[in-house]
Amino acid sequence: MPSAKIDPPSPGPTTRERVLQAAERLLGRGRAEFSMRELAAEAGVSFATPFNLFGAKGAILHALSAQRIETMHARFASDTPPGDAAARVLAAVGIAAAVMLDSPAVNRAVMAALGAPSGESGGVWALSRALWAEALGDGEGLAPRMTALARITLPDQLALTFRGALSFWTAGEIVDQDLAARAKAAAAALLLGFVEEQARDQLEAMLRELAGG
Structure with a gap:
């Protein structure tokens, strides 16, 4: 009889992934x-390994933040919603909020640590900007005279706005169940200046609902 085919074992996490996973657990x-020595012990690597891979603790936190944004990109790409640019942006906000709420304690800690002065720059803004640029696409549904300006400016402004919502969430001033709605309302307020007149009603209704009026 032919022998049964045995699938090769799945490769385990790389050393870099083990260090990042250890940081998440801590x-x-x-x-x-946590100290870099504690991190190395948690990851089961030598004390020098986290330094060799990342250089400093701040770079590890930036890498964790970048992972979250990469997950947002992947989820948006795999389930791009139908509709115009405004609808895609609001859907992307919902996806981004859901990613942060997957592990709220860890992600609050990452955000809090990133907010402290460190001298490290991990390119998080550029990664976030790329997500919002992808959501905007060609700007379908935006006012024609505003489309070019929107594609230049809105990705930056949406990145700033979502980061602002996360800052209040990190501080406990926005509770988990309100994060998506608050962040969507902030994005809607930005979009109001760029959409065609007939698209304003839905955005205005969203803002009124959040305001309770």
Whole structure:
């Protein structure tokens, strides 16, 4: 009889992934002030390994943040919603909020650590900007005279706006269940200046609902 085919084992995480996973576990246990020695022990690597891979703790936190944005990109790409640019942006906001709420304790800790002065720059803004540029696409449904300006300026402004919502969420001033609605309303307020007149009603209704009026 022919022997049964045995699938090769799946490759395990790389050393870099093990270090990032260890950082997530420490953050999830409330150890935002973990040392690089603690991180190395948690990851099961030598003390020098995190330094060799990342250089400093700040770079590890930036890498964790970049992972979140990459997940947002992947989810948006795999389930791009129908509709115009405004609808896609609002859907992307919902996806981004859901990613942050997958592990709220860890992600709050990442956001809090990134908000502290460190001298590290991990390119998070550029990654975030790319997500919103992808959501805007060619600007379908935007006022024709505003489309070019929107494609130049809105990705930056949406990145700033979503980061602002996350900052209030990190501080506990926005609760988990309100994060998506608050972030969508902020994006809707930005979009109001760029959509065609007939598209304004839905955005205005969203803002009125959040305001309770």
